[in-house]
Amino acid sequence: MRSENEADGQKKRSFIETARRAQIVACAIEVIAEVGYAQTSLALIAKRAGISKGVISYHFKGKDELIQQVVDEAFTSGDAFVRSRIEGQMTAAAMLRAYIEATVEFYRTHRAHMTVLLDIWSAFRHEDGRPKLDTTANEPEMAAVEEILRFGQLAGEFREFSTRVMAVTLKQAVDGVLTQMAAYPDLDFDAYTRELVTTFDLATRKER
Amino acid sequence: MRSENEADGQKKRSFIETARRAQIVACAIEVIAEVGYAQTSLALIAKRAGISKGVISYHFKGKDELIQQVVDEAFTSGDAFVRSRIEGQMTAAAMLRAYIEATVEFYRTHRAHMTVLLDIWSAFRHEDGRPKLDTTANEPEMAAVEEILRFGQLAGEFREFSTRVMAVTLKQAVDGVLTQMAAYPDLDFDAYTRELVTTFDLATRKER
Amino acid sequence: MRSENEADGQKKRSFIETARRAQIVACAIEVIAEVGYAQTSLALIAKRAGISKGVISYHFKGKDELIQQVVDEAFTSGDAFVRSRIEGQMTAAAMLRAYIEATVEFYRTHRAHMTVLLDIWSAFRHEDGRPKLDTTANEPEMAAVEEILRFGQLAGEFREFSTRVMAVTLKQAVDGVLTQMAAYPDLDFDAYTRELVTTFDLATRKER
Amino acid sequence: MRSENEADGQKKRSFIETARRAQIVACAIEVIAEVGYAQTSLALIAKRAGISKGVISYHFKGKDELIQQVVDEAFTSGDAFVRSRIEGQMTAAAMLRAYIEATVEFYRTHRAHMTVLLDIWSAFRHEDGRPKLDTTANEPEMAAVEEILRFGQLAGEFREFSTRVMAVTLKQAVDGVLTQMAAYPDLDFDAYTRELVTTFDLATRKER
């Protein structure tokens, strides 16, 4: 079984295996996006991938490992993209704007990933019922945003506020795009982005 | 069977039955809050309530009707509370503040209800996979907030902005409290509230 | 409970109780005729009767006793009717004709009773799986028919044949009306009867 | 899951699967013959087959598909047998005799099949209560018999009668064997057959 290799250092994973894993994860995302996590069974994923159920069990220790992979994929893919867009900026305000714009753009282009993440969020739990995913999973992103905010305060661009609360609020505000885009397919992303940028500019900048 | 009464106009529901239904709904909320919707079974709810599985089937047509009841309970209870707190206010800014304060307070005092609602949200679906709950379920609340915002704009208190986007942002921002309170039990609600109030005051008011 | 009275001699059964039992049996027949024995539950019968499920358990020891009652009703009601029509006849051939005509007429006017009987027949069993109803339940009727046939043979009206086989065949032939009338609602009963009469006249009479 | 294959054209059914399905159908027939359709559960069938309950669900979409298979098996197996025996005959009377003899013989050698068919007949219904099996299921056989009868009339062998009624009567008469053989295990099939042949010869032939 694959799992052992992984356990003792996940060194060697053959090319073909990597490909299969990626394919299965991709199909899992599609299926979950369509029918929801609760209605998703390994059988459904296998059918979508055109393979037999057993293959999934062969490549993943169990359903949980597969889902974890789906989550990881959704998390890390966005992170890199957004970071790259922030890095070029000089002022805190510009960074904030870049964060908002990049995140919304990522959401727009990765609709399925995000839908799935949102869906798995509450359903994915340990055996005793404790959620495997909670706000702490957002800590890395949250920390990055707080850094920007603190930088702005130190630089005299931003007023005094709890960087924590502002970071959470910002994240939630941007996530609002997700909820709207699910319900209203022809959402005007650019307009939405501009509104958010203005709103948080006003909310953070130092009043004269 | 109970179901018939409900079908032909839910006329008379005996006192004892109302009580049982309420008890079962309450237990369902507790259980879902603890182990999550996905892991919640009728057996678990029955055990928690100290009754036999059959009783649930006797009082509710099926699992779906029970969950729907849980959702309704969570939705309507908050609505009335928040509305009553807004009504006394004269200015749009005061209404906004009241909305934020009341909602956070409700979240704080109804932690389980809200956790559950969040959890059920994505998992509760029709047989074909379509979510039974989506953004449209928030429309009533959203409309109320937009009304406040429009009123503020007309009255010259608020600047020009998309009331839609602002309303969504506001709702999301307040919901941020839910995510934080789940992860950090000793959250300072008052401080959090003050930050939000200030933030949205700055974000909405007309600049001089 | 009622059952005791019944056990020790079923002497006293109050007027109201007799009425209730009859009503319940009648409703049971209706329901079984409509949805089939397998799909018939006490709840359904109770609903049809406009009473609560408990009432049935109160008046009948259990489901089996109720069904037994239904069967008895169906059996005895027809028996008396047919016998009375045979008694007036003088020749065996006339008796045979009377038997056929009376039975078909009874079937036509008691469609539900017969449908139900047919349906219960195979489903009504002892706990170990042995049928409670089998051909032996028809023995009384069968015996009566055989008597007619033997009488015809002794009197020189009928040819030699196994009265047993002929009786079974006759009964089955008449029951054919049941199967046809279920599938073809506008069956011409009179024509059907005439055909049967002729057929069995030819089949039984002494050839010249 | 097996069901898909079947949906899109039942293309390839592996050897081992075909065998399992046949085994399960056979066991189902045995069980139903013993305890009756109503008391037959998937658990019972599985136990008889020495397999786990899930296997049945794996090979059949549901209980209904299994039962349908049982019915089909019972229906088609007899049909072919009887037809082959009729085909060699030249006169209508000989065909009739062949039909009776072949059918009785089939009943004798396929006791369980027939018992089961009789039992399922009334109990196998659609969700709304409509029987899945009714007289129309016998139409093919009925039509074949009527054809013989009409042929006899045209050829001047048979008298005038309703071929419909005679066909039904004939079928019912032969089915009488089923009822008798269930109740009286040592039935003399040959004698019974001879009686039927004579009876219907007299009933159909043209009188001189």
Added chain:
DNA sequence: AATGAATGAGACTTCATTCAT
């Protein structure tokens, strides 16, 4: 590396029956 087959636990639901009122 993959597959088909099988398993067994657990979920929801139905139902005859019992019981206190």
Added chain:
DNA sequence: TATGAATGAAGTCTCATTCAT
């Protein structure tokens, strides 16, 4: 007598997982 409430067993079905090939 009648009722509503409750019970617990049994039934069907789904599903993640395991295993021989």
